[in-house]
Amino acid sequence: MFHEIRFPDDISRGARGGPERRTTIVELASGDEERNAAWASSRRRYDVSYGIRRADDLAKVVAFFEARNARLHGFRFKDWSDYRSCPPSQIPAATDQVIGTGDGVTTTFQLVKRYASGAQVWTRAITKPVAGTVTIALNSAPQASGWSVDAATGVVSFAAAPGDGIAITAGFEFDVPVRFDSDALDVTLDIERLGSITSIPLLEIRR
Incomplete structure (x- = not known):
């Protein structure tokens, strides 16, 4: 199921990521190589942990993650480099x-x-x-x-x-249709600071 809701813009603005493709490369005995595209289209992958700057951002991501049931439901994501x-x-x-x-x-x-x-x-x-x-x-x-x-x-x-x-x-x-690419959030708890999440991977949904 897809939820027509966008991941928070203020956090996605600091995300890292972009398109990826899958290419198979076979090196021949002669030293030449043959390359084949395994995917007809690219797929985008992001890590939004870099956009967390405040304790409220951390709480917002945890709430968003729980509401999507981790990897179960897709959602919208604004790729600030290409929108x-x-x-x-x-x-x-x-x-x-x-x-x-x-x-x-x-x-x-x-x-x-x-x-x-x-x-x-x-x-x-x-x-x-x-x-x-x-x-x-x-x-x-x-x-x-x-x-x-x-x-x-x-x-x-x-x-x-x-x-x-x-x-x-x-x-x-x-927007880009994505889902979380992990069923767990690795939150570092620090009550004197804002806390952090090591990685929050998102993966584009292709149909």
């Missing part, structure tokens, strides 16, 4: 990301974000947009109505299918 459809220094705009092309029939489109470097592009499905931040454009013209977005799935639905060849774009902020 917009545009570069970090910019404000999301309705033309940021192409999410589809109209064919006169299809009425639903998944929010996505593309990561490009040179000729290589990787497309990431965005399943947890932040409510109230999504904007949509058709052929670069912002649309104030005629569509809706499911904040729990990232699916954009149109009242009427966009016409054939029409570029559908979107701008948005988003």
